[in-house]
Amino acid sequence: MTGKxxxxxxxxxxxxxxxxxxxERYDQIAAKAQxxxxxxxxxxxxxxxxxxxxxxxxxxGQAVKEKVGSSSDRSDSYAGAMSSGSVGGSxxxxxxxxxxxx
Numbered sequence: 478m479t480g481k482x483x484x485x486x487x488x489x490x491x492x493x494x495x496x497x498x499x500x501e502r503y504d505q506i507a508a509k510a511q512x513x514x515x516x517x518x519x520x521x522x523x524x525x526x527x528x529x530x531x532x533x534x535x536x537x538g539q540a541v542k543e544k545v546g547s548s549s550d551r552s553d554s555y556a557g558a559m560s561s562g563s564v565g566g567s568x569x570x571x572x573x574x575x576x577x578x579x
Contacts, residue, residue, distance in 0.1 A: 495503075513519060
């Protein structure tokens with residue numbers, strides 16, 4: 478409840494201050510943000526962050542492929558066991574021969 482109250486107070490304060498300062502202040506803030514974004518140091522750090530994200534995404538993709546491959550191998554062996562009848566139980570799971578596939 479405290480978090481919601483804090484959020485509501487912050488939103489209200491931002492709205493009041495924004496309404497009072499108007500378009501002029503918004504334009505100043507936007508220009509300063511654009512100037513900051515175009516700073517070569519910021520661009521360098523953004524490029525480094527992008528490289529790190531691409532590397533981590535590649536590693537995560539490889540890990541997913543490995544997991545999917547090993548999971549697929551297990552499901553293939555289980556499916557083979559099911560078709561040969563070496564796994565106990567029935568197709569319905571009730572332990573009877575009703576509903577079993579030939």
